[in-house]
Amino acid sequence: MATAKEIFMELLSALPEDVPHIHESAWIDPKTVPFSADVRQMCADNRCGKYGSCWTCPPGCGDWEMLRDKYQAYKEAFVFTTCHELEDSFDFEGMQEAGAAHKRLDDLIADKLGAFVGQYVHLGAGACGICATCTYPDAPCRFPEKARQSMEACGINVVNLSRECGIKYINGADTVTYFSMLLF
Ligand code: SF4
Helix, strand or coil, rough: CCCHHHHHHHHHHHCCCCCCCEEEEEEEEEEEEEECCCHHHHCCCCCCCCCCCCCCEEEEEEEEEEEEEEEHHCEEEEEEEEEEECCCCCHHHHHHHHHHHHHHHHHHHHHHHHEEECEEEEEEEECCCCCCCCCCCCCCCCCCCCCCEEEEEHHHHHHHHHHHHCCCCCCCCCCEEEEEEEEE
């Protein structure tokens, strides 16, 4: 039986036209993924308004040092971006559409790799939006196999990660770039 990584590599070579294609990507050693307490502090400052409201966001997603130790124990990490044109730097609707497009690619990957839950980890961009109202903190997550943590929620400094990977964090004026990472 093919492994999650083998299925993923096959998927990469034949991505359908209706999802954004990967802009840049890199394979790196998970031990070099930069985790930091500072990133989690930004979550606690609640700049995005999701802190304490979802199982995939802090504090519900777990202690960042525990997540760091767990994720850095994987053998390989694949980091990738999608890049999207905006009308201008105030095009918030365009940013939302770009985020949704990036999620469609993440969802496609997750659909193909769903049978391999436990053999890989998929971290995305932004809070989980599967349910209209998250069960946090009163009841367990409804779809733990589908809910994706964002890299920032785990304490990953994505700016430093982009440098580590040789991937651009910003791709020019009037564009937005989203990151995801798979661990095998
Ligand atoms: S799948 Fe639903 S219950 Fe689980 S984290 Fe996402 S929104 Fe919350």
